[in-house]
Amino acid sequence: MKVRFWGVRGSIASPGPSTVRYGGNTTCIELTTDAGHTIIFDAGTGIRPLGLKLLAAEQKKCAVCISHTHWDHIQGLPFFVPLFSADREVHFYGAFDPVYQKDLESILAQQMEYCYFPIRALELKAKLHYHTLHEGARIEFEDAVITNVMMNHPVLTYGYRVDCNGKSVFFSGDHEPPHNIYDSDDTFYGEYDQLIQDKVGRICEVANEVDLFIIDAQYTEPELLQKRGWGHGTFSSALAMARRAKAKKVVFTHHDPSRTDDQLDRIGAKLQAQRRSNDPPMLIAAEGLEIDLG
Ligand SMILES: [Zn+2]
Numbered sequence: 142m143k144v145r146f147w148g149v150r151g152s153i154a155s156p157g158p159s160t161v162r163y164g165g166n167t168t169c170i171e172l173t174t175d176a177g178h179t180i181i182f183d184a185g186t187g188i189r190p191l192g193l194k195l196l197a198a199e200q201k202k203c204a205v206c207i208s209h210t211h212w213d214h215i216q217g218l219p220f221f222v223p224l225f226s227a228d229r230e231v232h233f234y235g236a237f238d239p240v241y242q243k244d245l246e247s248i249l250a251q252q253m254e255y256c257y258f259p260i261r262a263l264e265l266k267a268k269l270h271y272h273t274l275h276e277g278a279r280i281e282f283e284d285a286v287i288t289n290v291m292m293n294h295p296v297l298t299y300g301y302r303v304d305c306n307g308k309s310v311f312f313s314g315d316h317e318p319p320h321n322i323y324d325s326d327d328t329f330y331g332e333y334d335q336l337i338q339d340k341v342g343r344i345c346e347v348a349n350e351v352d353l354f355i356i357d358a359q360y361t362e363p364e365l366l367q368k369r370g371w372g373h374g375t376f377s378s379a380l381a382m383a384r385r386a387k388a389k390k391v392v393f394t395h396h397d398p399s400r401t402d403d404q405l406d407r408i409g410a411k412l413q414a415q416r417r418s419n420d421p422p423m424l425i426a427a428e429g430l431e432i433d434l435g
Pocket residue numbers: 151152211213214315395
């Protein structure tokens with residue numbers, strides 16, 4: 142299985158001289174299974190160049206696993222050219238939004254209404270299949286198996302694990318380490334803490350001993366204090382989770398739009414310097430980064 146990063150930015154695309162090395166496109170990750178099939182995690186602006194590559198490829202079918210439908214994870218989709226080609230088949234996987242009572246198909250179609258985009262979803266030529274997932278689903282897609290787990294974000298968000306031929310990848314989507322809303326001397330503190338432990342435990346169980354753990358690390362610790370509840374993790378919370386899941390390699394992604402290349406270099410150097418001897422290898426995601434899991 143091979144993994145390639147096409148978009149590593151969170152929140153909004155951020156092109157410019159200070160992001161040119163790590164890249165400014167929003168979340169999109171391509172997995173190629175051992176048999177050559179394509180599974181995509183999220184459809185941020187990075188999916189546009191990926192679509193151009195796929196259009197030139199022989200493979201006519203792909204899966205797109207949507208972690209959640211915030212803009213930075215779906216905004217590239219109207220520019221994903223395979224959707225416009227009648228000989229293509231695209232399978233979308235994602236959650237039903239229980240708050241707004243909308244499924245993935247209607248949310249994705251909404252961003253292609255005339256007030257937002259000149260071509261409507263019903264004009265797309267490819268064969269499109271929308272699959273609404275409940276938590277803990279098990280999907281067989283060609284030679285891979287996809288499973289999911291609920292993460293901690295303001296909207297229902299799935300993390301996905303893909304297994305193929307004994308190798309595995311976990312992608313968190315957006316995730317904030319759950320925070321106890323009660324003071325430690327409050328009656329409800331212990332009960333709430335148990336809920337948090339259960340939630341994190343479920344995620345780490347799904348991601349257990351994964352070969353590649355790709356996780357949201359948008360903030361630094363001081364930034365998280367200012368942005369608690371916005372739904373993102375830090376480099377250290379991401380690493381703590383990777384350790385708990387016994388991941389074999391970690392990639393930090395969903396970089397803050399304000400994070401410059403030089404800052405990411407410095408964060409990467411600090412992480413390496415503070416690395417414990419039994420920590421997994423760590424990488425900071427960059428557009429074009431490819432990892433071959435063999
Ligand atoms: Zn995001």
